[in-house]
Every structure is written in structure tokens, then in C-alpha cells.
Amino acid sequence: MNVTTTVVTVIAALMSGFSAYALLSRQVWVVQPLEQYGVPKGWWNLLGAAKAAGALGLLAGLAFEPLHLAAGIGLVAYYGGAVLTVLRAKAWGHVPFPMVYAAPVVAALVLAA
Known part of the structure; x- marks a missing residue:
């Protein structure tokens, strides 16, 4: 991987x-929308763990590229699901938020290709 790919991957x-930490530590600005969207509280730890695993997978993928690809695809799927959840809840103004987190993951995948 080149320097640009590494920097984007780290970002x-x-x-x-950070998003995983915010969810797992039950930050109000994260959990209030989840309640509004109808995401069951029983899923919150799993969702936070999935984001954390994806973040760690991206970092480990700097040394082992197949892991970078797997983690990136997993995170893109996660954030895609988040967009669909927001759309289902008709919270149109919230759609950009998961997309902001997905954008650098997509960029890291494109740069690594």
C-alpha cells in the first residue's frame, strides 16, 4: 500500500x-436517533462490536491486504444498512451521517484496488 492509501485507511x-466507541458508551447523540429509528437496544452492543471489528480489521489489513478488503466490505455493508435504517425511519435529515463514516472506507477500498 502506498502512503495515501495508508493515511485514508487509518482515517x-x-x-x-470512534463511532463504535460512541455507541458502546451510549452517547446520547448516538442512542437517541437509534431509539427514534426503532433499532432494538439488544442490538446496540453487536452493532458497536461490528464497527469496532471493522476498524481493527482495516488497521490489521495494512499488514495483510485480504483482511483490509474484508473489513472494508463489511463496514460498507454496515453503513449501507445504516442508511437504509434511516430511510425506513423517514429521518431524511439524518441520511448524510452514516454516509460520512462510509466515505473514507469506500475511498480506502478504491485506493487499495
């Missing part, structure tokens, strides 16, 4: 890791 991992 993507940091953003996803």
Missing part, C-alpha cells in the same frame, strides 16, 4: 472506531 479506521 477510516479512526472514524469507525
Whole structure:
């Protein structure tokens, strides 16, 4: 991987890791919308763990590229599901938020190709 790919991957991992931390620590600005969208509380730990695993996978993928690809695809699927959840809840103004987190992951995947 070149320097640009590495930097973008680290940014993507940091953003996803921060998002996982915010969910797992039950930050109000994260859990209030989840309640509004109808996401069951029983899923929150699993969703946070999935984001954390994706972030760690991106970082580990710097050394083992197949892991980078798997983690990136998993995170893109996760954030795609988040967009669909927001759309289902008709919270149109919230659609950009998961897309902001997905963008650097997509960029990391494109740069690594």
C-alpha cells in the first residue's frame, strides 16, 4: 500500500472506531436517533462490536491486504444498512451521517484496488 492509501485507511479506521466507541458508551447523540429509528437496544452492543471489528480489521489489513478488503466490505455493508435504517425511519435529515463514516472506507477500498 502506498502512503495515501495508508493515511485514508487509518482515517477510516479512526472514524469507525470512534463511532463504535460512541455507541458502546451510549452517547446520547448516538442512542437517541437509534431509539427514534426503532433499532432494538439488544442490538446496540453487536452493532458497536461490528464497527469496532471493522476498524481493527482495516488497521490489521495494512499488514495483510485480504483482511483490509474484508473489513472494508463489511463496514460498507454496515453503513449501507445504516442508511437504509434511516430511510425506513423517514429521518431524511439524518441520511448524510452514516454516509460520512462510509466515505473514507469506500475511498480506502478504491485506493487499495
